[in-house]
Amino acid sequence: MANESFLANVKLLIQMHSQGLLGGETMPEDALLGIVPENDLPNVLTLGMALNYQRNSYTLWQSIAQAYQDERIRWIFNPHAVSKSSIEELRQALLQERVALQPNRHPEIWKSVSTGITQSSLKGDVAGMLESVQFDIASLKDMMQVTRKREFPYLSGPKIFNYWLYVMETYTGVKWKSRELITIAPDTHIMKATVKLGLCPSDVLDGTAEDRNLVAEAWEKALRGSGLAPIDVHTPLWLWSRAGFPPLSGDVSRS
Template sequence: MENNIFLKNVKSFIQMHSDGLLGGEIMPEDVLIGVVKEEELMDVLTLAMALNYQRNSYTLWESVVKAYQNPETNWIFNPILAANKNINELRAALLLHRVGLQPNRHPEIWQRVAKRIVKSSEKENVQGLIQSVQSDIATLKGIVQESRKSDFPYLSGPKIFNYWLYVLERYTNVSWKSRELITIAPDTHILKATVKLGLCSEEILNGGADDSKTVAIAWETALAGSGLAPIDVHTPLWLWSRAGFPPLLVS
């Protein structure tokens, strides 16, 4: 496909998203809006995202809201409390509203991430972590995906890491440096939409690590010089797929 035609199609579904023509769908994390306090949102998004692996995202974030609104369990979203709590108490709280599903693995991951967040700055929260790297994605990537990778299970994976950066930008006041480094987060909907647009062949629908990398590189290449960063197309692309690929309104 000629790149100018491709970019017209991309701009078309972005406009359709802006005009509310993609089925009126909301993103899974939208359930947090108006529920989670602004000053706690970074911590909630980060800790819960650390368990967003092979999960139904809508169900996960609905569970997060239930746990957050329950006075008996909302402490799990406080990194300091989660880092220092008895693991059995943490397990019970995570499982109560099904924020965690695996009784051993998920509490261990949650607490490990919480401990690293606490150690990352004097603020002992995600905001402090981000401020410690001066909102620079390259530096943060070096920590989460390299030097401290073992402290960020799941979150250090390329798909979840990039999506985490995206939701922090979308739902909080984070303004990233070098945001062009946020690659598209290729889940099932992104893969299907990428094929639908003709950017990649159907072979990438297997969804393996190599397929995800292929898709990420393809989007970086296709959008180079367009004024769009790959992550800018994530939500409209995702919703376009979820809506069943309504015809693009290309002028």
């Protein structure tokens, strides 16, 4: 019964999100819509996500959108071009619109990920990299989180990796094989919402790697057999937390 009650709350939360009752309907990555053409979205989303660590996501993606609109520095979103560039040239371009905030570490990450993409793809881009693993998440996880992990700093971490898979599905329409392998991406808002729903104790709010793994595993177990994949609840949970946890009710006011 306890699990039935929990699932009922989860489904209500998803319903509230679909009805626009959680506010904040504009997600950070929406900043790219109408600016970055569909064929370029995989590269821009992937490289941008590689720096989406301990950052204000809205500010990051606004900076990325501004950088893309500047034709002089748009090359930073071309993995092949980045892999051939000098680190100094890349640094100046990334700092111009504050895509990079750390002048050394962030350009190094951007170049490493670009090189990893280029070497994993006959086409030298993200679309080619995904084609090389036949859009199979199991193969992609093995490549980016095991065999070539060092080439994908931050992006290979479980939180960013799984959210990247979700964002790629949402914005580029990629159809993943083994979609059930996309676990929830436990950032601060997800952790708080998980505790609020009673799925995990408040101890996990310490936010250690072990805590994040516990949250991801708890969601995987709780949703098993429900017809929902853990990543399906990510955005409703995230918005629910940002909105200050309005009551789980279909009558929630938009205010």
